[in-house]
Amino acid sequence: MAGAMYYAQKLSGRRLQRCYEIAPERVCQYLEAEIAHAVGRLRQSDEVLELGCGYGRIARRIAREVARVVGVDTAAASLELAKRVSRATDRLDFLHMDAIDLHFPDGTFDAVLCLQNGICAFGVDQERLVKEALRVTREGGIVLLSSYSDKFWPHRLAWFEAQAKEGLVGQVDRIASKDGVIVCQDGFRAGRLTPDDFRALCSRIGIDGQVCEVEESSIFCEITKGSAGQQADTAERPAPGRRSAER
Numbered sequence: 001m002a003g004a005m006y007y008a009q010k011l012s013g014r015r016l017q018r019c020y021e022i023a024p025e026r027v028c029q030y031l032e033a034e035i036a037h038a039v040g041r042l043r044q045s046d047e048v049l050e051l052g053c054g055y056g057r058i059a060r061r062i063a064r065e066v067a068r069v070v071g072v073d074t075a076a077a078s079l080e081l082a083k084r085v086s087r088a089t090d091r092l093d094f095l096h097m098d099a100i101d102l103h104f105p106d107g108t109f110d111a112v113l114c115l116q117n118g119i120c121a122f123g124v125d126q127e128r129l130v131k132e133a134l135r136v137t138r139e140g141g142i143v144l145l146s147s148y149s150d151k152f153w154p155h156r157l158a159w160f161e162a163q164a165k166e167g168l169v170g171q172v173d174r175i176a177s178k179d180g181v182i183v184c185q186d187g188f189r190a191g192r193l194t195p196d197d198f199r200a201l202c203s204r205i206g207i208d209g210q211v212c213e214v215e216e217s218s219i220f221c222e223i224t225k226g227s228a229g230q231q232a233d234t235a236e237r238p239a240p241g242r243r244s245a246e247r
Ligand SMILES: C[S@@+](CC[C@H](N)C(=O)[O-])C[C@H]1O[C@@H](n2cnc3c(N)ncnc32)[C@H](O)[C@@H]1O
Pocket: 003, 004, 005, 007, 008, 012, 016, 051, 052, 053, 054, 055, 056, 057, 058, 072, 073, 074, 075, 078, 097, 098, 099, 100, 115, 116, 118, 121, 122, 123, 124
């Protein structure tokens, strides 16, 4: 597993930022499409939590579109960089917190995001992660999770090869890396969730999740926190693709 320790010790702050700076063009396209899809599901009035926010790459973009964003991460160096490069605004906060042990009361946020394959990269119990995300989501709010589409595998592999070349992660183990799992020789390991994996996860928890593929690069699972008022509230949400993220 990649996990919190791996990121905190080996891939945080400037090193994490560098991974995104060297992303090949097709990967940049995927990263943009992922943000655009998430923004498309948010409302301007939403208070949003991002799990595993890193140096704030996604949170800063989302903050331009909604009322408030809180990003949490377990890597101190990434949070420091996030605060340093963000403009001072009371609409964006970064806090040190574990995604499976959030220090927020029940129902604090309208939307909780766990993007860029956080569900696999954190290396945590995935049921616990989703339940904790739902706990801090308001009734009628949404949890948005994303992982990699298998169609994107060659591009994902090429991106990790580029990261390894720069010494950001260990050499990619080309024999062990397969079936959606990237394995590097320094202990990095991250899989992905297929649409069926997401459906099975939701079914184990006893919730409904809407799964879709975005741009042949990511798989999104959207869970609406059930409530009597769920229909009225979700009706106000823009349909996918109706809003677009500013660059
Ligand atoms: C693949 S990086 C993605 C960073 C950011 N979401 C982005 O896309 O730019 C995964 C992030 O999750 C963080 N992380 C790992 N385990 C975590 C946990 N249990 N709780 C919160 N954050 C965690 C890592 O420190 C790292 O910043």
